[in-house]
Amino acid sequence: MTYAATGGLSDPVFRLVYRSHSRIPGEDRPVTLAEILRGARSANARAGITGALLITDNWFVQALEGDESTVRALYERIRQDARHENVTLIESGSQDARVFSQWAMAQVSASGQADIPLEATEGEGVIRPAAATEPLTREQTAVLRAMRNCIGADVL
Numbered sequence: 001m002t003y004a005a006t007g008g009l010s011d012p013v014f015r016l017v018y019r020s021h022s023r024i025p026g027e028d029r030p031v032t033l034a035e036i037l038r039g040a041r042s043a044n045a046r047a048g049i050t051g052a053l054l055i056t057d058n059w060f061v062q063a064l065e066g067d068e069s070t071v072r073a074l075y076e077r078i079r080q081d082a083r084h085e086n087v088t089l090i091e092s093g094s095q096d097a098r099v100f101s102q103w104a105m106a107q108v109s110a111s112g113q114a115d116i117p118l119e120a121t122e123g124e125g126v127i128r129p130a131a132a133t134e135p136l137t138r139e140q141t142a143v144l145r146a147m148r149n150c151i152g153a154d155v156l
C-alpha cells in the first residue's frame with residue numbers, strides 16, 4: 001500500500017483522538033510501552049497511518065491520522081487491546097492535512113516539552129531518526145495541547 005492509495009501525507013485526512021486508562025503494571029511499563037511503540041510504528045508506516053501517543057503513568061491519549069476506514073479499523077483493534085481500558089473517543093473528523101506527517105507514531109510526554117522528534121517515517125515502511133531540533137508547528141502544538149488537556153487533572 002502506498003500513500004497515494006491511503007491519502008497522501010499532505011492531502012485531507014481523517015484524524016481520531018482517544019483517551020484510555022493504562023492497565024500496564026508499573027514494573028512492566030518500559031518493556032511493554034517499547035513493544036507497543038515498535039509494533040505501532042512499523043504497522044502504521046505500512047498502513048499510511050501517522051500520529052502521536054501521549055503516555056503518562058495512568059493514561060494514554062493517541063491521535064491517529066490517515067484514510068478514514070483504515071483509521072477506524074485500527075481504532076477498533078486498539079479498543080480491544082487488554083493493555084488499556086476505558087477507551088474514550090475524544091474527537092474524530094476530516095482535517096485539511098496531517099499534523100504528524102513525519103511520525104508513524106511519535107511518543108509524547110505530558111510535560112509540555114517539544115519531545116516528539118523520535119522517529120520519522122520516510123516513505124513506506126522506512127523509519128529514520130528525526131532531527132532533535134525540528135521545531136513543532138503551530139498545528140502540532142495545538143493538537144498536543146488538546147491531547148494534554150484531556151488528562152490535565154492527572155498530570156497536575
Ligand SMILES: Cc1cc2nc3c(=O)[nH]c(=O)nc-3n(C[C@H](O)[C@H](O)[C@H](O)COP(=O)(O)O)c2cc1C
Nearest residue numbers: 036039040043044060062077078079081083084105
Ligand atoms: C495505547 C495503545 C496504542 C496502540 N497504538 C497502535 C498503533 O498506533 N498502531 C498499531 O498497529 N497498533 C497499535 N496498538 C496495538 C494494537 O492494539 C494491536 O495490538 C496491534 O494492532 C496488533 O493487532 P492484532 O494482534 O489484532 O494484529 C496500540 C496498543 C495500545 C495499548
